[in-house]
Amino acid sequence: MRKIRSLQFVLCALATISLLSFQESSAVATKAGGVCTKLGQTSVVSIKKYTCIKSGKKLVWNKGVTVPRPVTKPTPSPTPAQIPAPIPTPTLLRITRVEVQRHNSEADCWSIINGSVYNLTALIIQHPGGNEPIKAACGTDGTVSFLGQHGNQVDQAQELEKL
Ligand code: HEM
Numbered sequence: 147m148r149k150i151r152s153l154q155f156v157l158c159a160l161a162t163i164s165l166l167s168f169q170e171s172s173a174v175a176t177k178a179g180g181v182c183t184k185l186g187q188t189s190v191v192s193i194k195k196y197t198c199i200k201s202g203k204k205l206v207w208n209k210g211v212t213v214p215r216p217v218t219k220p221t222p223s224p225t226p227a228q229i230p231a232p233i234p235t236p237t238l239l240r241i242t243r244v245e246v247q248r249h250n251s252e253a254d255c256w257s258i259i260n261g262s263v264y265n266l267t268a269l270i271i272q273h274p275g276g277n278e279p280i281k282a283a284c285g286t287d288g289t290v291s292f293l294g295q296h297g298n299q300v301d302q303a304q305e306l307e308k309l
Pocket residue numbers: 257259266273274275276279280283288289291292294295296305306308309
């Protein structure tokens with residue numbers, strides 16, 4: 147009989163321990179209304195943060211607040227290097243002396259003056275100094291002729307701009 151009683155006691159003790167440990171484990175699982183052990187303790191589960199509060203005599207997890215997910219900033223893609231706009235190169239038409247020589251008539255008169263080619267066709271009849279000096283310059287380098295008359299002029303460049 148004594149043995150049975152002590153066995154009953156042992157069983158009872160075991161049941162109590164298992165019950166306690168069950169309560170203990172349920173305290174670990176955090177959920178709203180679930181038992182917690184320490185007042186003010188917090189626990190984050192998934193996206194919710196629970197706080198251990200006092201409800202009556204019990205300590206339970208509150209309903210929890212949603213924790214905002216950390217915003218992952220997109221890594222800025224490197225901005226492509228600014229490509230400088232191409233600088234337009236002045237288009238200079240290159241004319242050979244051979245080409246100038248082809249325009250050697252009153253009707254079609256080109257001449258080289260100071261390294262540039264001028265069409266003097268219209269000047270033949272307009273030139274205040276007569277048509278002869280101009281006709282002589284057709285198809286040739288007229289620089290010497292031009293400078294011979296107009297080289298001492300301050301505005302000789304202006305003179306040529308009139309052409
Ligand atoms: C290729 C050679 C030459 C060129 C391109 C040339 C061009 C010109 C030009 C653009 C003018 C100004 C016309 C105006 O204002 O409307 C001018 C004026 C004149 N040219 Fe010539 N010329 C040349 C040679 C000569 C020569 C050899 C003489 C002299 C024999 C001469 C005598 C004059 C005179 C007297 C004037 C007016 C006054 C002045 O502007 O100086 N030119 N010429």
